[in-house]
Structures are given as structure tokens and as C-alpha cells.
Amino acid sequence: MYSSVTSGTISGIQGLMIHVEADVSDGLPNFQMVGYLANEIRESGERIRTAIRNAGFELYPKRVVINLSPADVRKGGSGFDLPIAIAMLVSYGYLSQKSVEGAVFLGELGLDGSILPVNGVLSVADCARQSGFRKLFLAEENRQEGAMVHDLQVYGVKHLKQLAEVLQDDRLTVPEPGEEICEEHEAESWDFRNLKGQLLARRALEIAASGMHNVLMSGPPGAGKTMAARCLTGILPPLEFEESMELTKIYSVRGMLGDRKEIIRQRPFRAPHHTITTTALIGGGVIPKPGEVSLAHNGVLFLDELPEFGKGTIEAMRQPLEEKCVVIGRLNAAYRFPANIMLVGAMNPCPCGCYPDRNKCNCTVNQIRTYQGKISRAMLDRMDILMQLQPVSFEAMNDKAVCEDSRTIRNRVERVHQRQRERYAEEGIRFNSQLSPEQLQIFCRLTSEEEAFMKQVFEQKQLSGRGYHRLLRVARTIADMEDCEELQLEHLQEAVAYRISLPGEERMI
Known part of the structure; x- marks a missing residue:
């Protein structure tokens, strides 16, 4: 029997949706996982099957194939334990395909069936919301992190058996929204x-x-x-x-x-x-x-x-x-x-x-x-x-x-x-520190007097183009601090004063 479950992984700090497919059929008993997998996923097969058995489900000898797609993305980490287990339960007939539709599963499994926390939950949760999913199942320890994402129902579960019972009976209760944390600056000794x-x-x-x-x-x-x-x-x-x-x-x-x-x-x-x-x-x-x-x-x-x-x-x-x-x-x-x-x-x-x-x-x-x-x-x-x-x-x-x-x-x-x-x-x-050379021409216009001053500075300090642009960015900030929309000569002079000698000028600073 074929089944499909959705999970997620991270690339850099961005989330990426991964489809976990399982097919259980008659034939020579075998368990195989494919889909450009890292070693930690390949080695998880025995752990997942043991967790399923300890959660009270009998896995009859069958030919089992697990596929994680897209196949051109390398998958790593232990967060696929839970979605693989859920996909197998659907394929073995313990859960219906409908019960897992529209949901994302993420978590590591212990040998006793407990669901353990993983890293990168926030990125996966945000990606799940953007992809149109509205439910996310993960370890209880990860729930608060996943709940930072709005418009996503995040369910924290402690054990695979508990999750299976919830999905079987369709007894989902809407979880409480995540707390909005807004800390004020605390009094510090570094003042x-x-x-x-x-x-x-x-x-x-x-x-x-x-x-x-x-x-x-x-x-x-x-x-x-x-x-x-x-x-x-x-x-x-x-x-x-x-x-x-x-x-x-x-x-x-x-x-x-x-x-x-x-x-x-x-x-x-x-x-x-x-x-x-x-x-x-x-x-x-x-x-x-x-x-x-x-x-x-x-x-x-x-x-x-x-x-x-x-x-x-x-x-x-x-x-x-x-x-x-x-x-x-x-x-x-x-x-x-x-x-x-x-x-x-x-x-x-x-x-x-x-x-x-x-x-x-x-x-x-x-x-x-x-x-x-x-x-x-x-x-x-x-x-x-x-x-x-x-x-x-x-x-x-x-x-x-x-x-x-x-x-x-x-x-x-x-x-x-x-x-x-x-x-x-x-x-x-x-x-201002992010201004590009093109934007500097727009927001840091110089008068003829200011250009003459900067030319003198450029030649005396032997500035590079990068150093010259950085001087203008600092001058732009000084002007903003003085509530001036246009750069003035004193802003440029103060910016120059904060740039002491570099190698090739007077060297010893």
C-alpha cells in the first residue's frame, strides 16, 4: 500500500518541504530507503521500526520502500524519523491517508517510541506556513519554537502512540497560540x-x-x-x-x-x-x-x-x-x-x-x-x-x-x-552602511566646495574607491544625527577625523 507524508529540512537557514513516500507490498521481506540520503538517515531504519513496535504496532514481514523527494536535494539529520514512521503506519493500514493530509511531521524517535526535539524547527514551520500547510506535529519540547509562526497550528506530542491515537480518532484540539515575547532592555553594567x-x-x-x-x-x-x-x-x-x-x-x-x-x-x-x-x-x-x-x-x-x-x-x-x-x-x-x-x-x-x-x-x-x-x-x-x-x-x-x-x-x-x-x-x-555606490550618488550629493575637499582627502590619504565610499556613508550618518538632509562640509570633516592612517599612508596608527 502506498502512502505519502510531508516533512521538512533546512538548507542554510531556509526551510524546504520534503515528501516522504512509503510503499509496503508483498514479496521478499526487505527495508530500503532511497532519495539522496545522508548516513544518519540510512542508519535510522532499525531505530524507526523498533520505535513503531514499542508503540504497540505489529510490523508484518513485508517489502518496504521509503523514498524522500525531491531526489536532487541531500537530506540529513534525524528529523525524518517521525514522518517515516507515520508513512509506514499509513501503508500498513493503521492510519488513513486522509488523517495525515495537510499536515507536516518533524521529529526524532527514541527506541521506546518517544518523540525527541530537533534543530531548525522555526525554519521548517515558516516554510510549511508559506507552502499552505496549517498543521505541524513535532516534539513537545519544540512546540513553543514552532508556535512562533502565526497562522499555523502547532501540536507538541510526546510519544508516537499518542500521536497515532490522535490521528486515528481525529481528536485534534486547537493548540494555544505561541506567546509573543517582547523583552525590554535590562539595566546592564555595560552602560x-x-x-x-x-x-x-x-x-x-x-x-x-x-x-x-x-x-x-x-x-x-x-x-x-x-x-x-x-x-x-x-x-x-x-x-x-x-x-x-x-x-x-x-x-x-x-x-x-x-x-x-x-x-x-x-x-x-x-x-x-x-x-x-x-x-x-x-x-x-x-x-x-x-x-x-x-x-x-x-x-x-x-x-x-x-x-x-x-x-x-x-x-x-x-x-x-x-x-x-x-x-x-x-x-x-x-x-x-x-x-x-x-x-x-x-x-x-x-x-x-x-x-x-x-x-x-x-x-x-x-x-x-x-x-x-x-x-x-x-x-x-x-x-x-x-x-x-x-x-x-x-x-x-x-x-x-x-x-x-x-x-x-x-x-x-x-x-x-x-x-x-x-x-x-x-x-x-x-x-547608511548598506548604501551602494549608485545610491551614494543619490543620497550623498556634494557641492563643488565639498568635492574639492574630498579630492584633497582622497589624494592625501591615498584612499581606495571603497575607502572613499565608506567616508561618505559615515558623513551621511553624521548628517542624519544633525537632522540635515543634505551633506555639509563639517559632516565630511568629522567623518575624515574618524579615519586614521592606513598602511601605505603614515602606517603606524
Whole structure:
């Protein structure tokens, strides 16, 4: 007897509907699965049959063929256990084909018939809704995650026998809708009011947060680079719904949603150690999974002690910073992961960290150049703001004046974000940092005086085309912060002030 059940898998972070077909017929007893399957699916046959028997169903010796289509898509993971079991129950006559129509099944099976949670549920649930399905059956632990998708009835089931009884008797009750989680910013120790001195850094990071620009900070140990970077989380507005769903899908695929399975509302802040591998940072694996750059999507990726990262690891960041995504190629497929990040780097000016104070720094000029040279010009050219932090003075550390807190700054940043959303509503972008060269000509028009100034800067700093465009994007953000629709000379001058020397100019920063 032939049967067909619908399930799903993930490609990158996107869901894909998979049809699970089963045919049980007379003949030499045999169990075979086909359809371009990974080893974990091929090895699941005995587990599935044992789970069915322990759920109270007798599987008579028959010829059983399972097919997962489309055949040109490689299927992996343990989420096909449940749909294969359901398809077999239909083919053996324990369930009717009508009882499984219009439904999607996803889950791993234990030997006792229990239904276990899997990763990537949110992506499959969203794809199921878009494909016209209205019911999704999965493990009870995954129900809250699946229920994030509206207009989809998500049923959490603990055991295969329980699910079969529900389908046999058609006793489905409409499940409760998923909770709408909307967390407010919590009071954090990483607040700008605790960042003493560093007025330049405060202003530069507000500009960076307003336009989602990349930042590189150079300065001696203890100057406040790490604290300044961590304070960014407090001035970034919450994610919009579409951004939240996309980020939550990434964490779902990685199995990092935690026990509560809530939609992520706050922009992420990821700070990997400098010993991280290229694969862990960018993403990859036998079945590609998102790396740190994707886990920081729509948020901040902080690379502290940037020159200490592997040369290849740093250079691998170049493509994600330009394309805003990571594409991992395999023989028969390409996996795409979003990576629209604000990169914040921090570094010492020399190996000991004390340069240019020659009373403390014993590094030779060669050592300093070698250390700074670990970051290529191509990488530095992808940074919008490059600034040098000075040591904090005793007077600044003991200043009793109350500094502006993160909430006040965040209100200004939210206003600038709203201004950009309105301006770029028809452009397919959200922030000034995403402006293409063609869009820069429209939204960053220069007067003859401003063009003369930028020409002088371009020649003196030996800017590349990429560096020139990044200066204009920062100037556009500064103008938005000042409520100016047109760029002015002072906006360009301030943007230039936040771009210190690059290799080939005055080099030692």
C-alpha cells in the first residue's frame, strides 16, 4: 500500500518541504530507503521500526520502500524519523491517508517510541506556513519554537502512540497560540555612564550605532576599548519583527535557542576568542552550519586583540563584510547564511601595547610594523571608523560629573534609525552602511566646495574607491544625527577625523 507524508529540512537557514513516500507490498521481506540520503538517515531504519513496535504496532514481514523527494536535494539529520514512521503506519493500514493530509511531521524517535526535539524547527514551520500547510506535529519540547509562526497550528506530542491515537480518532484540539515575547532592555553594567573619559570614542560609537558602521579601535591596554565595545549593546534599538525571525532561525539551526525557545528581540553581541578557527568564525562543516558572523547577524561582532587572530581567519571576514552574507559551497549545493553585522575590532598599537609612549614601549620599529601589518590594508579598508584611544587620565577617572547613560543615547540612535528606514523604504536597505555606490550618488550629493575637499582627502590619504565610499556613508550618518538632509562640509570633516592612517599612508596608527 502506498502512502505519502510531508516533512521538512533546512538548507542554510531556509526551510524546504520534503515528501516522504512509503510503499509496503508483498514479496521478499526487505527495508530500503532511497532519495539522496545522508548516513544518519540510512542508519535510522532499525531505530524507526523498533520505535513503531514499542508503540504497540505489529510490523508484518513485508517489502518496504521509503523514498524522500525531491531526489536532487541531500537530506540529513534525524528529523525524518517521525514522518517515516507515520508513512509506514499509513501503508500498513493503521492510519488513513486522509488523517495525515495537510499536515507536516518533524521529529526524532527514541527506541521506546518517544518523540525527541530537533534543530531548525522555526525554519521548517515558516516554510510549511508559506507552502499552505496549517498543521505541524513535532516534539513537545519544540512546540513553543514552532508556535512562533502565526497562522499555523502547532501540536507538541510526546510519544508516537499518542500521536497515532490522535490521528486515528481525529481528536485534534486547537493548540494555544505561541506567546509573543517582547523583552525590554535590562539595566546592564555595560552602560556608557560608566565609561570615563574617551569623549571621542563615545561620539564615534554613537555614529557607528546610528548607521551600523564597522569600527576599529587602537589604544593601550586599559584605555577602555573592550568596555566601549560592550557598551554598544545598550544603545542599539531592539530588532524589528522580520529581523527577529531571521536571527531566531539562525540560532534555531545551531540549536542555541535554549530551553525557553523564545524569539530573539535584542541585537546580538558576539565576542569570540582570538584562537577561534576560520570554520567556527565564518561557518562550515560537513553539513554547513552558521558561524559567529551569522550568530551576530543584525548585531555586533567584537574581535578583541584583532592582530592575535589567525591571518587567514581575519582575511576570511572580507567577503561577509562586503556581501553581508556567507556562502559555503559544496559539491552539489551552496548554503547561504545571513551576516549583516557591525564589526567592532580592538587592538594594541604594538606588541607591548604602550606605543607611542617611548618611556614604556621597548618595541622596535620593525616589531611595530610587523604587528600592525597582521591586519591587511584590504581588511582595514572595510572599516568605516578607525580611531585611536588615549590612556584615561586620573582626573577623568575621578570626575564626579554624571555621564550620559546608554538609554539617552539609544533614544537618539532610534530616531536616526527611523529616519533611515523612511528614506530607504523603497531602496531595499535599512542603514547608511548598506548604501551602494549608485545610491551614494543619490543620497550623498556634494557641492563643488565639498568635492574639492574630498579630492584633497582622497589624494592625501591615498584612499581606495571603497575607502572613499565608506567616508561618505559615515558623513551621511553624521548628517542624519544633525537632522540635515543634505551633506555639509563639517559632516565630511568629522567623518575624515574618524579615519586614521592606513598602511601605505603614515602606517603606524
